[in-house]
Amino acid sequence: MKRLILASLMTLTVAFTATKDAQAADYVIDTNGAHASILFRVSHLGYSWLHGSFNDFSGTFSYDADNPKASKVSVTIDVTSVDTNHAERDKHLKGGDFFDVSKYPEATFVSTGLSMNADGTAQLNGDFTLRGVTKPIAIDVTKIGEGKDPWGGYRAGFRGTTKITMADYGMTFNLGPSATQAELTLNVEGVRQ
């Protein structure tokens, strides 16, 4: 909760100083309604896709349709909520061979900048910290839509994809040559504050 407030305050502060446009708005990612998800897939032996998710996370973003380059995003993931629908596998993932959650229970993403592509999609750059290692990553973002909801709120939603090389974050357990990367899909809907 504290982290959420801190992140929101930081986002608010940066948003006000970074943009002159008064329509910049701050959003809280709607985890209460579970209209957001962090999914991943990893190749299994080169024979199929193994899907999983992180069920618990929180985040905020500030976004202005007139000035998207000023967008900020901050997400904190509870790595212990990893879920691949298999208890023994989840236990292994949380252990020392993979996420080592007893030492690194959280992963974070803090954006550093956003650039628009010609086709209206965007590239969101930021620092991703996983297993105690921080690396710059780029997320390909598409806006799905925004507008009023039927219950008095205003929402904006995005979909982002990126690939993570597991060895970059200290995860070197050999899952075979086809499984060196995890493909992440981030579905995010924020409620405007």
Added chain:
Amino acid sequence: MPRDTAPRTEHAAPRAPKHGLRNSDTRWGLIAVTLHWGVALAVFALFALGLWMTSLGYYDPWYKKGPDIHRAVGVLVFLTMVLRLAWRAGDRAPTPIASHKPWERKAAHIAHGLLYFGLFSVMISGYLISTADGRGVSVFGWFDVPPTLTAIPKQEDIAGAMHLWLAVAVIAVALAHGLAALKHHFIDKDDTLKRMLARTSSNS
């Protein structure tokens, strides 16, 4: 003619056959002996298998085989231990050895209690790892043990930590238990170990 005047042994005559299945006053019967050594062997083997199998790489053929055997034998040991408790309750234990000091008897009772409690805790916690997601445990494909408790948050992690540390504790107590038996056998030179080998001084 005078009646038999052969010298009697110091031990009371056993009230059951010398090589019986059931316990007598002076030794454990073959059922108890088999259960004891059978479980001991299985427990040490499972401990070694457990440590080894979790060190394997994903491409090792035993990566799947090891845990499959470990789970299946674990379930069978659980059933054996239930049988053993029933047998223990249904049959008498041999009379405590007279030369055992009070602290030795107390220590033995505590150690045996720890072993029973520890073993059941290890097996139940292991079961709670594998069934945390609602899956059953397959025993060599013969039958499945269904899940029961699945609602504990991070169940597989908590059960996993308990399973490992309880197993280490059980092995430590078992080694102490074994060393104590050897002490009784070689230093005190009493019947403690012989009894669990279905022998006593009168017939060893």
